[in-house]
Amino acid sequence: MGEKTAARVSINISRRAQSAIKGEKFLMSWNISRYIYDDYIIISIDLQNPQRNAVAEISKLGDSWFFNRLFVPPEHRRKGIANALMEELVKILDAKCITLRNEINPYGDMTYEQLLAFYKKFGFKKTEEGFVRYPKTKKQELNVK
Ligand SMILES: CC(C)(COP(=O)(O)OP(=O)(O)OC[C@H]1O[C@@H](n2cnc3c(N)ncnc32)[C@H](O)[C@@H]1OP(=O)(O)O)[C@@H](O)C(=O)NCCC(=O)NCCS
Secondary structure, eight states: OOOOOOOEEEEEEEEEEEOTTTOOEEEEEEEEEEEEOSSEEEEEEOOSOGGGOEEEEEEEETTEEEEEEEEOOGGGTTSSHHHHHHHHHHHHHHHTTOOEEEOOOOOSSSOHHHHHHHHHHTTOEEETTEEEEOOSSOOOOOOOO
């Protein structure tokens, strides 16, 4: 087993988010961190409480990559944070040419059907191999801004 390599990159993103309560649009700004290891990738959004960050985590088991966790703390849901995490994640999947397997196990606000539509938006498909996202591009240098 080779040594693990890690890269942490912080990106500040701003976007218009929709308030779940009033429906108004407002500008939000988050710091996204990417931790990239040989067999583990975490995208995290700093929400001022390290125990309660929003995260997308994937890991490699054997030759296959699996989605471990997509979680946004309840008090920060419906602000577009999961969308932001997934946008970062799919950039890395494409840049590193990773095929990612996923299982939908809802344990929060969204139902199975809602999560299915959500993941499909990011390229996941039901295939004979399960619910999978294949990379869109050939392997390339990871230079995600
Ligand atoms: C699933 C989860 C990560 C979504 O996080 P979020 O930050 O609230 O999601 P976003 O605000 O980015 O919304 C993503 C999309 O889902 C929709 N959505 C979010 N919550 C919803 C809800 N309660 N009902 C209906 N749609 C919802 C949004 O409208 C948005 O759709 P759009 O991109 O078409 O506009 C969050 O609810 C969570 O952590 N749940 C518990 C853990 C879980 O179930 N993880 C999935 C395991 S497979």
